[in-house]
Amino acid sequence: MDLNKILAFQQKIDYRFSDVSLLETALIHSSYANEHKLKKFQNNERLEFLGDAVLELVSSDVLFKRYPEKLEGTLSKTRASLVCEPALAYCARELGLGDFLLLGRGEDMTGGRDRDSILSDALEAVIGSLYLDGGLESARRFIMNFVLNDMENTRLFYDCKTTLQENIQSWSKDTPVYELVDEYGPEHSRTFVMQIRLGGRILGKGSGRTKQAAGQNAAYESLLTLKAEGIFKDKDDDLCI
Structure with missing residues (x-):
């Protein structure tokens, strides 16, 4: 992977990885891994799975503490609107995440670098990599700065x-x-x-x-x-x- 891009991304999110391989894996789409015959786990899907859980925990914690009088149903709806695929893809575009992804040639040529599903999954994978590298607080800081930084407007993406x-x-x-x-x-x-x-x-x-x-x-x-x-x-x- 291009080390200059790795450094640029770390500067953009204001975080320096102790284990850069975690970030590299977060940026590898399965199409790239398949095309280059990497091992099945050498893509961002496992990190996306972990990041999804971390994002749900952090967003739930933020909403629970910020709105003590809101009922469970309302909190659930609000959380769903904040972390739905289109909202996460929007946040990923604001971050310019698509420029840093490693995609297979076919996926890249058909617009995968700007596809909602790929961008949202990659964003969650980055969250997962931050959690493993720096713990919950590092992941939380990223989420607050780049995902939940504009809750009032971002949630409008939901349907x-x-x-x-x-x-x-x-x-x-x-x-x-x-x-x-x-x-x-x-x-x-x-x-x-x-x-x-x-x-x-x-x-x-x-x-x-x-x-x-x-x-x-x-x-x-x-x-x-x-x-x-x-x-x-x-x-x-x-x-x-």
Whole structure:
């Protein structure tokens, strides 16, 4: 693995690994391991399994302490929204994690570096590697800085298309229309740009390696727009954090 990239990633997260091999493994996707005939455990899947558990523990602890009057059902819904695949993928993109991943050639050529499932799994694998290298506190610090640093907005990723649709229906007769406005890049790695129109107004735009991802990001941006204008209101007030 490129040592310069390893150093750059450690600088980005402000953590120096004692065992760099843990971070290297966290960045290896199974497609790369298969292509280079590595052993079955020499990819990030085991670390992702561990990181998922650590993330659930830390996020549960944060919500439990921050909102002492919230009931279990509300806390569970809020946690699910914060650590769902699209939300984690968004956090991974903000971190630029895709640039550091080792992918098989085919996976890389078909846009895997920006795929939600790959990014979210890799983010959890990084959390797992931090837990093994520096303990729970190191993993917690990363989670607070790069995953739970914007809970108020990140949680809106949870089923944001449905949330947007239901919210608009509560105050408008118009239906949001998803429009493909641009696409670029080589055939094997296209980037799509979608916008959401409501009547004569553009609510938000989003891009992604698939039309579905671009539409999801456009819905998220639209929710942020409505929220900034004071129009958006949560379906369940208890989920406001």
